[in-house]
Amino acid sequence: xxxxxxxxxxxxxxxxxxxxxxxxxxxxxxxxxxxxxxxxxxxxxxxxxxxxxxxxxxxxxxxxxxxxxxxxxxxxxxxxxxxxxxxxxxxxxxxxxxxxxxxxxxxxxxxxxxxxxxxxxxxxxxxxxxxxxxxxxxxxxxxxxxxxxxxxxxxxxxxxxxxxxxxxxxxxxxxxxxxxxxxxxxxxxxxxxxxxxxxxxxxxxxxxxxxxxxxxxxxxxxxxxxxxxxxxxxxxxxxxxxxxxxxxxxxxxxxxxxxxxxxxxxxxxxxxxxxxxxxxxxxxxxxxxxxxxxxxxxxxxxxxxxxxxxxxxxxxxxxxxxxxxxxxxxxxxxxxxxxxxxxxxxxxxxxxxxxxxxxxxxxxxxxxxxxxxxxxxxxxxxxxxxxxxxxxxxxxxxxxxxxxxxxxxxxxxxx
Ligand code: GLA
Numbered sequence: 001x002x003x004x005x006x007x008x009x010x011x012x013x014x015x016x017x018x019x020x021x022x023x024x025x026x027x028x029x030x031x032x033x034x035x036x037x038x039x040x041x042x043x044x045x046x047x048x049x050x051x052x053x054x055x056x057x058x059x060x061x062x063x064x065x066x067x068x069x070x071x072x073x074x075x076x077x078x079x080x081x082x083x084x085x086x087x088x089x090x091x092x093x094x095x096x097x098x099x100x101x102x103x104x105x106x107x108x109x110x111x112x113x114x115x116x117x118x119x120x121x122x123x124x125x126x127x128x129x130x131x132x133x134x135x136x137x138x139x140x141x142x143x144x145x146x147x148x149x150x151x152x153x154x155x156x157x158x159x160x161x162x163x164x165x166x167x168x169x170x171x172x173x174x175x176x177x178x179x180x181x182x183x184x185x186x187x188x189x190x191x192x193x194x195x196x197x198x199x200x201x202x203x204x205x206x207x208x209x210x211x212x213x214x215x216x217x218x219x220x221x222x223x224x225x226x227x228x229x230x231x232x233x234x235x236x237x238x239x240x241x242x243x244x245x246x247x248x249x250x251x252x253x254x255x256x257x258x259x260x261x262x263x264x265x266x267x268x269x270x271x272x273x274x275x276x277x278x279x280x281x282x283x284x285x286x287x288x289x290x291x292x293x294x295x296x297x298x299x300x301x302x303x304x305x306x307x308x309x310x311x312x313x314x315x316x317x318x319x320x321x322x323x324x325x326x327x328x329x330x331x332x333x334x335x336x337x338x339x340x341x342x343x344x345x346x347x348x349x350x351x352x353x354x355x356x357x358x359x360x361x362x363x364x365x366x367x368x369x370x371x372x373x374x375x376x377x378x379x380x381x382x383x384x385x386x387x388x389x390x391x392x393x394x395x396x397x398x399x400x401x402x403x404x405x406x407x408x409x410x411x412x413x414x415x
Contacts, residue, residue, distance in 0.1 A: 054089025
């Protein structure tokens with residue numbers, strides 16, 4: 001009788017401690033929900049070492065893509081200086097395909113009206129001029145615009161892309177055949193990742209599932225970037241909402257895998273010059289892919305100047321590969337009153353610092369070297385938009401227009 005009582009108590013204790021252990025494991029798993037380790041063959045060395053830079057057709061042209069657009073865009077990037085600044089990816093989005101696969105080989109077929117010489121000819125054109133070719137497919141049965149998807153055809157499609165000379169694959173998430181769970185998403189994206197690796201050609205895989213199943217927790221090692229949000233629109237409100245989601249994910253970005261807050265709308269006409277400069281500043285601070293989504297053949301000189309700020313680009317491309325973190329200021333939780341301070345550690349030991357006024361009226365924003373984790377008696381600071389340099393003992397502050405941002409490069413120690 002007493003024995004039975006003791007064992008019942010023990011059983012209850014064991015059960016209780018089991019619950020505690022499971023709870024602890026869950027907490028640990030949540031806290032350590034950093035990227036999952038790579039599977040299959042390792043990604044080719046250097047792929048995605050810094051965030052990609054280039055152009056994508058979707059935001060400005062939608063389905064209106066053809067070889068002439070792609071090639072003339074590359075020519076424009078060579079002529080307007082963007083290529084020299086690092087914009088080398090020329091990426092074709094949805095609608096490049098024929099509606100059916102080849103009935104004999106099962107291969108994807110470029111639309112013969114849009115790409116009369118085929119895709120390898122476009123790749124040759126770009127490669128001969130120092131660009132890379134990006135293409136688009138979908139991890140479901142159809143692309144978002146309704147063209148054949150790669151689900152179940154991953155090996156064949158990866159081989160086709162490699163044969164054409166494709167360098168980047170944006171892999172979308174429409175018509176996913178009932179797949180909803182993280183496990184199912186991982187399986188579909190890993191299938192293409194493994195297929196690309198099996199080709200032996202280094203192909204950058206841009207995971208595009210819109211942040212639905214928290215790809216920042218599993219896509220490192222599968223792809224080299226992952227979209228963190230739904231599609232950006234050409235407006236300040238959309239850009240701000242996407243920034244607010246992506247800025248929280250700094251822990252997951254780094255060489256070989258980047259948070260992707262979607263394309264840059266600079267030059268598309270929906271944002272003021274101030275807002276366009278803000279988008280570029282925020283994306284660079286977040287070590288985001290710098291993928292222009294405008295018509296680069298008819299870009300205004302103002303928009304081109306934003307895309308062409310070499311010092312801002314250098315911060316985006318800094319080899320340490322850290323995404324800026326929001327830091328508390330003015331006694332508020334970071335960003336909660338619309339006055340943002342961002343700090344991006346740089347390879348030289350310094351910081352890139354952004355002060356961003358997300359509110360609709362002018363505001364003063366300030367921070368200090370100590371808040372940025374810098375120690376010393378004075379700091380050399382350079383405003384990378386105005387080109388002005390100054391020395392400060394501690395405080396960094398600015399009066400900012402509504403929706404405006406400044407970006408400073410703070411040297412590591414006393415000048
Ligand atoms: C999805 C993607 C976009 C674009 C379109 C193409 O919406 O998120 O970036 O690729 O599909 O149909």
